[in-house]
Amino acid sequence: MAASASQLEMDEGFFEELRAIVGDENVLSEPGELLVYECDGLPQHKHPPLAVVFPNSTEETSEVLEFLAAENVSFAPRGAGTGLSGGALAINRGVVIELARMRKILRVDPENRLAVVQAGLVNAHLSRAVSPYGLYYVPDPSSQPSCTIGGNIAENAGGIHCLKYGTTTDHIVGARVVLSDGSIVDLGNATPGYDLLGVFVGSEGTFGIATEATVKLSPIPPAVRTLLADFLDVDDASRAVSAIIAAGMLPAALEMMDNAIIRAVEQSVFTAGLPIDAQAVLLVELDGAEAGIDNDAQKAEAILLDHGARAVRRAADENERKKLWAARKGAFGAVGRLSPDIMIQDAVVPRSRLPEVLRETYRIASQNNLQLANVFHAGDGNLHPLICFDLRRGDDLEHVRQAGREIMEVCVRAGGSITGEHGVGLDKSSYLPLIFSEDDMEAMMRVRAAFDPSGLCNPGKIIPLPRGCGEARAVATQGLSESLPVFPLPLAEGQGEGVSRARAIPHPRPLPKEEGVIKTANSARLAERISEARVINEFKRIVGAQNLNRLWETELATNSQLASEKERTVVVAPATAGEASEVMRVAGREGLTVIPAGSSTWLDAGNPLNRADLILTTRRLTKIIRHEPADLVATAEAGVTLSEFQKHLAAAGQWLPIDPPDDDKASLGGVVATGLGGPHSLGYGAPRSFVIGMRLVLADGRAIKAGGNVVKNVAGYDLCKLFTGSYGTLGLITELTFKLRPLPAETRSVIASGPRGSLMAAGRRISVQMFPAAVEMLSSRLAEQLGMEARREEYALLFRFAGSSRTVVTQTAQALKVLREDRNHHCATHGEDAKLWRELSTASLQSADDLVWRATMRPTELPAFLDEMAALETDEVSQARLRWHAGLGDGRVRAIGRAPVYHREAVRALERMRQRAENLGGSLIVEKAPLEIKNEIDAWGDFGSASELMRRVKTQFDPENILSPGRMFA
Ligand SMILES: Cc1cc2nc3c(=O)[nH]c(=O)nc-3n(C[C@H](O)[C@H](O)[C@H](O)COP(=O)(O)OP(=O)(O)OC[C@H]3O[C@@H](n4cnc5c(N)ncnc54)[C@H](O)[C@@H]3O)c2cc1C
Numbered sequence: 001m002a003a004s005a006s007q008l009e010m011d012e013g014f015f016e017e018l019r020a021i022v023g024d025e026n027v028l029s030e031p032g033e034l035l036v037y038e039c040d041g042l043p044q045h046k047h048p049p050l051a052v053v054f055p056n057s058t059e060e061t062s063e064v065l066e067f068l069a070a071e072n073v074s075f076a077p078r079g080a081g082t083g084l085s086g087g088a089l090a091i092n093r094g095v096v097i098e099l100a101r102m103r104k105i106l107r108v109d110p111e112n113r114l115a116v117v118q119a120g121l122v123n124a125h126l127s128r129a130v131s132p133y134g135l136y137y138v139p140d141p142s143s144q145p146s147c148t149i150g151g152n153i154a155e156n157a158g159g160i161h162c163l164k165y166g167t168t169t170d171h172i173v174g175a176r177v178v179l180s181d182g183s184i185v186d187l188g189n190a191t192p193g194y195d196l197l198g199v200f201v202g203s204e205g206t207f208g209i210a211t212e213a214t215v216k217l218s219p220i221p222p223a224v225r226t227l228l229a230d231f232l233d234v235d236d237a238s239r240a241v242s243a244i245i246a247a248g249m250l251p252a253a254l255e256m257m258d259n260a261i262i263r264a265v266e267q268s269v270f271t272a273g274l275p276i277d278a279q280a281v282l283l284v285e286l287d288g289a290e291a292g293i294d295n296d297a298q299k300a301e302a303i304l305l306d307h308g309a310r311a312v313r314r315a316a317d318e319n320e321r322k323k324l325w326a327a328r329k330g331a332f333g334a335v336g337r338l339s340p341d342i343m344i345q346d347a348v349v350p351r352s353r354l355p356e357v358l359r360e361t362y363r364i365a366s367q368n369n370l371q372l373a374n375v376f377h378a379g380d381g382n383l384h385p386l387i388c389f390d391l392r393r394g395d396d397l398e399h400v401r402q403a404g405r406e407i408m409e410v411c412v413r414a415g416g417s418i419t420g421e422h423g424v425g426l427d428k429s430s431y432l433p434l435i436f437s438e439d440d441m442e443a444m445m446r447v448r449a450a451f452d453p454s455g456l457c458n459p460g461k462i463i464p465l466p467r468g469c470g471e472a473r474a475v476a477t478q479g480l481s482e483s484l485p486v487f488p489l490p491l492a493e494g495q496g497e498g499v500s501r502a503r504a505i506p507h508p509r510p511l512p513k514e515e516g517v518i519k520t521a522n523s524a525r526l527a528e529r530i531s532e533a534r535v536i537n538e539f540k541r542i543v544g545a546q547n548l549n550r551l552w553e554t555e556l557a558t559n560s561q562l563a564s565e566k567e568r569t570v571v572v573a574p575a576t577a578g579e580a581s582e583v584m585r586v587a588g589r590e591g592l593t594v595i596p597a598g599s600s601t602w603l604d605a606g607n608p609l610n611r612a613d614l615i616l617t618t619r620r621l622t623k624i625i626r627h628e629p630a631d632l633v634a635t636a637e638a639g640v641t642l643s644e645f646q647k648h649l650a651a652a653g654q655w656l657p658i659d660p661p662d663d664d665k666a667s668l669g670g671v672v673a674t675g676l677g678g679p680h681s682l683g684y685g686a687p688r689s690f691v692i693g694m695r696l697v698l699a700d701g702r703a704i705k706a707g708g709n710v711v712k713n714v715a716g717y718d719l720c721k722l723f724t725g726s727y728g729t730l731g732l733i734t735e736l737t738f739k740l741r742p743l744p745a746e747t748r749s750v751i752a753s754g755p756r757g758s759l760m761a762a763g764r765r766i767s768v769q770m771f772p773a774a775v776e777m778l779s780s781r782l783a784e785q786l787g788m789e790a791r792r793e794e795y796a797l798l799f800r801f802a803g804s805s806r807t808v809v810t811q812t813a814q815a816l817k818v819l820r821e822d823r824n825h826h827c828a829t830h831g832e833d834a835k836l837w838r839e840l841s842t843a844s845l846q847s848a849d850d851l852v853w854r855a856t857m858r859p860t861e862l863p864a865f866l867d868e869m870a871a872l873e874t875d876e877v878s879q880a881r882l883r884w885h886a887g888l889g890d891g892r893v894r895a896i897g898r899a900p901v902y903h904r905e906a907v908r909a910l911e912r913m914r915q916r917a918e919n920l921g922g923s924l925i926v927e928k929a930p931l932e933i934k935n936e937i938d939a940w941g942d943f944g945s946a947s948e949l950m951r952r953v954k955t956q957f958d959p960e961n962i963l964s965p966g967r968m969f970a
Contacts, residue, residue: 010050014071018053018095021063026054026101037078037096038089041143042344045086045426049076050093054101058176058184058211061097065209066182068095074456075180077205079120079151082143084344085425087154087204091460097209099150105129106212111768112858112891113217114173119150119210123157126215135217138165141421142329150210156202156714158421160253160328161285163379165218167421167712169201169721170689174214177207180457184945188214190856191944192925193968194730194953195675198688198721199447202714204423205458207451219768221252221287225297226315226324229304230278234258234362234374236308237280238354241378242630243303244284245351248653248742249296250632253285254379255328260388261375264337270330272323278310282378283328285321288803289771291810331375332386338373339388343400345407348710349416351381352630360410361385368403380712381631382420383411409434420712424462428715432463436716439702444717446956450949462716535590539572539614542582547573547620551612555600571600571615577695577703577734580616584732585701587614593962594699596728598639598667601845605674606727607939608931610966616732618669624648625735626709633709635693635737638669654740657684659841661894669733675725678841682889683773683802684741688724693737696723699958703734711739722953728964730957744802747773748812749833751788752797754825756870759797760863760888762822766799766815767859767889773802775888776840777866779873782883782896786839797888798840800833840885844896844927851899851906851929855913857922859891868916869895872909891922903932910937918942940968 018027028034029051038048050073055061068075074094081088090096099120107116110133117126123144127136140159141147147157153175158167165171174188175197185208187197200207231237237256244251257265262274262281274281282304286296301312315321335342349357358374361383365372371388385407389400408418408431418424418431432441441463451457540548551569574580587594592613597603600617621637624645628634629652636645642656643664649655659678660671672694677686693707706719723730752759760777767775776798778788783796797819801811812829819825830836844852857865866886873882884895895913899906906929914924918941926939943950951969954961 010073015051017067018051018064021067022053022055022060026056028052037081037098040078040081040083040086040088042084042086042425042427044343045089047089047091048093049090049096052096052098054098055211056101058178061178061209061211062182062184064097064182065178065180069181069454069456072456074459076458077150077154077209079148079154080122080143080146082147083151083155083425084346084422085204085419085427087423087425087458087461088151089426091426094459099148099209099211102211103148108133108217109858110135110217111860113219114214114858115217116212116214117149118212119148119153121149123147123149123152130217131220133217134220136220137215138162138171138218139168142332149213149215153201153210153213154203154205155421155423156718158377158380158382158712160255160325160377162712163254163377164250164252164287166685166689169198169718170685171216171218172197172201172213173216175200175210176212177210179208179949180452180454185949186945190921190923191942191946192923192940193943193946193950195688195721195725196946196949196953198724199718200451201721202423202718203448203451204425204461206448206461208457219771223290223293224252224285224287224321225293226321227282227284227286227297227300227304227312228274228315228324229282229284229301229309229312230275231280231282231309232278233308234280234358235355237282238358238378240282240304240307240309241354242352243307244300245379245632245742246630247299247303248745249286249300249303250742251284251300251379252287253283254377255283256374256376256378257281257283257328257331258374260338260371260373261331261335264334264373265327265331267337268330268334270327270334272327274327275311282309283324289807289811292804292807295806296804328375335373335386335388338371338386339390341389341391343387343389343404344422345383345385345387345404346419346422347383347385347408347411347416348420348712349381349383349411349414350628350631350633350710351379352628353414353416354378354381357383357410357414357416361407364403364406364410368399370400370403377420377712380420381416381710382712405431415709417708417710417713417715419715420710421714423714424716426461429460429462432716435708436705440704440706441716443698443702443704443706443719443957447717447719447722447953450952450956453952535586535592536570538586539570539583542579542586543572543574547575551615569612569615571617573617573620575620577621577697580618580697580732580734581701581703583614583616584697584699587616588700588960588962591960591962593965594732595964596669596673596732598670598673599641599665601663601665602670602674602928605927605939606964606967607970608934608966609964618667618732618734621669621734627652629654631711632740632742633692633711633737634740635709635735636668637735638672638733639667642666642668642671649740650743653743655743656690656738657741658687658690659837660687661841661844663842663845668736672724672733672736673726673728677892679774679776679798679800679837679885679887681892682767682775682887683771688721690738690740691720691724691736692739694720694723694733695735696731696733698731699960699963707737709737727967729954729968730963744773744804744808746805746808747800747802747833748808749798749800749830749836750812750815750819750827751830751836752819752825752827753783753788753794754797754822756795756866757863758822758824759795760866762819762825763797763799763888764859765818770801770811770815772811772815772889773800774837775799777886777888778840779869779882779884781873781881782843782885785843785883786836798836800837843883843885844894846896848898849896849928851897851933852927853895853910853913853924853929854927855893855895855917855922855924857891857917857920859889861920861922862886862888862891862893865893865916865920865922868913869893872913899930899933903930903936906933907936914941938970
């Protein structure tokens with residue numbers, strides 16, 4: 001059992017061991033020294049630790065955790081302790097692992113816009129250090145002068161500019177993590193497999209300790225306009241927020257402060273000349289290229305005035321802009337002037353519901369005789385109601401908590417979440433059941449058990465835990481035991497009110513060694529069962545006879561890799577998630593393997609399936625459930641095709657900015673399950689950035705949800721990231737919620753042809769300096785296939801700008817100028833360019849192309865990799881008609897060809913290219929290949945040091961290995 005009573009009585013030998021690892025000066029154990037560490041930025045919770053340890057390196061951290069594991073002592077990672085949910089507290093007298101002394105910037109790579117830093121680095125120090133390169137680190141929580149990158153990762157911290165640029169999860173590409181047994185793993189997008197980095201971000205220190213991170217840096221925008229609009233009515237201000245978004249604008253920041261905050265700020269050192277008689281002010285910041293930004297600012301001003309702004313003032317210069325943001329960021333500090341005690345809430349609501357929710361927050365406060373102040377990220381709908389009170393005056397803390405809870409319930413009823421950026425921690429675990437069911441939380445605990453089988457890592461946080469062993473009930477799943485270890489936590493004061501309605505979720509049992517091994521399905525047993533009429537009839541009863549077919553009756557029978565299975569495999573098409581759940585339950589009971597499918601265009605992705613008894617397709621789940629343009633959010637069932645979805649969104653001037661390979665057939669579920677982006681990932685990000693919620697059916701038939709309906713949400717673990725790109729090996733996705741983007745007012749593309757070296761150099765300059773939506777280099781054969789006018793042996797460069805008309809026209813002219821500096825380049829501009837990009841993204845889907853692979857690496861490594869490709873292109877024996885395109889800004893290559901008759905040649909060529917990619921720090925994945933080739937080369941390559949962890953995740957979700965067996969793990 002973790003966090004045992006023996007923790008309370010450690011002898012001096014225990015501390016001596018710790019000192020031997022990190023040095024005498026790096027262990028605190030005296031009660032006086034420990035006082036600072038008994039709480040974080042939320043003083044309502046206090047838990048004095050047993051000791052505080054300051055490791056100086058990843059290796060020391062690993063040694064410390066190995067020692068604690070041997071002693072069975074729990075621990076809590078800690079950065080700067082600015083967290084506002086009690087996350088960094090070592091409950092039950094555990095050990096605090098303080099990262100503050102690991103604060104080095106290890107490497108800056110300005111060309112690839114990356115930095116490698118230690119986790120204890122203070123956020124603001126990073127932007128300061130890289131500013132000489134014209135770069136900055138985007139996530140900018142108001143606490144950025146003190147909070148650490150590790151703390152930001154753990155909380156998926158947001159900031160003022162995350163409306164346009166996303167939260168921490170969108171800016172971290174790798175993390176070195178020490179797990180609770182002391183093992184060190186590298187998580188990140190350089191290796192294939194599950195997105196463990198995605199689910200680690202926001203895990204609030206319960207999965208392990210991040211000791212290093214590779215972060216994305218972004219170019220400092222060349223032009224910025226900051227507007228201050230003041231309103232005499234809070235409702236008007238909140239309506240103006242939605243109006244700006246609905247008008248197709250996406251400001252970099254959109255913040256609101258109400259009258260109480262304005263007054264407090266104006267009396268403080270942060271005074272910025274805010275109008276103290278205004279009921280609310282909005283701070284709106286637009287950024288981007290200089291050309292056109294004033295037009296955008298005028299448009300925003302007009303909308304603000306139309307919606308009741310009394311005046312709109314533009315920051316005259318950088319100095320005034322800084323003052324305005326200092327006022328906003330200093331608001332939390334300034335509220336000390338309103339009352340001696342403050343309870344900070346953090347909740348998110350759909351942006352369109354802001355007016356009514358804000359009204360309710362004020363009503364609840366006044367009903368409880370409390371003062372309320374509001375300062376928040378309005379563009380994201382991320383509210384921070386501050387309940388002001390004075391304990392000395394006899395204000396009842398219970399009263400305050402009651403008001404806090406009512407406010408939270410209002411936000412949840414409006415379709416929101418219980419936390420947008422401060423995390424759940426210790427403070428809000430009792431609220432989690434307001435938005436997640438027991439099954440949802442139990443699924444989260446499975447991931448936690450995979451990362452931390454011992455339960456020693458930051459116990460007691462996020463998920464409501466049992467009040468005592470007597471209340472613990474086993475979770476009735478394979479892989480989880482009846483006698484689960486529980487944490488007999490004394491619940492902190494104020495915690496746990498919400499637990500009474502929800503069953504506390506025990507920590508899943510650590511997997512015995514043999515259970516970390518992926519099982520092989522028992523073919524003989526399965527073959528008998530699927531042919532039984534009884535089972536078939538049961539499926540027919542669930543979905544209707546007409547919605548069950550034998551594979552040989554369907555188009556899929558021609559799919560080469562399932563052809564051998566066609567006699568036996570059945571295709572089942574449920575009409576609802578409930579039916580899918582039932583089918584999965586029966587399949588599980590009967591020991592059948594299940595292949596989740598959408599439109600079934602890519603069932604042979606990854607390694608060959610061991611068996612395919614049942615294809616469970618979402619093709620009848622075709623409803624678009626909700627689309628609220630003012631929220632820039634839409635929800636659809638997983639069987640809706642991407643092209644139908646885009647058509648629907650376009651009618652409201654919006655889109656989902658992803659362009660995976662798709663010839664109008666790909667379903668949303670399939671697109672997300674494969675997680676593939678295309679050329680536009682450069683300008684907008686990969687599909688993982690846009691999935692904010694999903695519903696799933698797990699291998700045991702449980703229907704769960706992950707994420708929610710709001711654009712910012714850190715409640716619970718980000719399972720959406722885990723399931724995105726999991727290729728149907730962890731569950732069936734039945735419904736998806738996406739955040740969207742406004743359709744650009746204008747797009748313009750240029751095709752240039754010329755020699756590879758000079759085109760690449762020009763393309764790199766354009767991608768680094770000019771904010772394009774996409775920049776792709778095409779091999780001459782691919783250019784020829786797409787009908788582009790490239791001369792023989794010449795390559796093509798295709799790039800696109802998207803945005804407001806003036807900006808796009810200017811950017812295109814600038815890019816053309818760069819290209820024309822070399823007389824060997826021939827350029828043509830395209831206004832109506834959608835067809836061009838569509839053809840590029842569907843190039844790999846031609847039925848004759850049976851060999852498709854992709855590689856990723858740092859963009860500066862592309863020239864070396866493409867040199868190798870060029871050699872391969874001319875090698876007619878190994879790669880007949882090889883064509884490729886490469887994203888110059890994001891280091892993505894997709895190669896397409898026809899497999900040669902002698903498949904050994906193809907295997908050798910693939911191995912050679914994979915080796916090259918790996919030597920350059922990247923990876924290569926075989927997307928599509930004839931079975932003879934796939935039988936000889938692993939589709940994924942090396943999963944890296946996280947391989948074992950991925951297997952543990954797979955085993956937690958699919959202990960019998962019935963979901964797409966063999967596809968990812970042999
Ligand atoms: C005045 C003020 C303003 C704030 N404004 C914002 C804001 O605008 N946006 C926002 O998102 N948050 C904000 N916060 C909350 C807080 O600053 C952030 O959550 C921040 O990311 C915490 O960083 P930290 O280094 O202080 O982490 P800590 O408070 O030390 O820890 C927070 C959590 O992260 C875990 N943790 C810390 N380091 C690591 C690590 N290396 N590996 C694994 N787990 C780790 C801890 O166990 C804990 O669960 C604000 C807080 C204050 C006090």
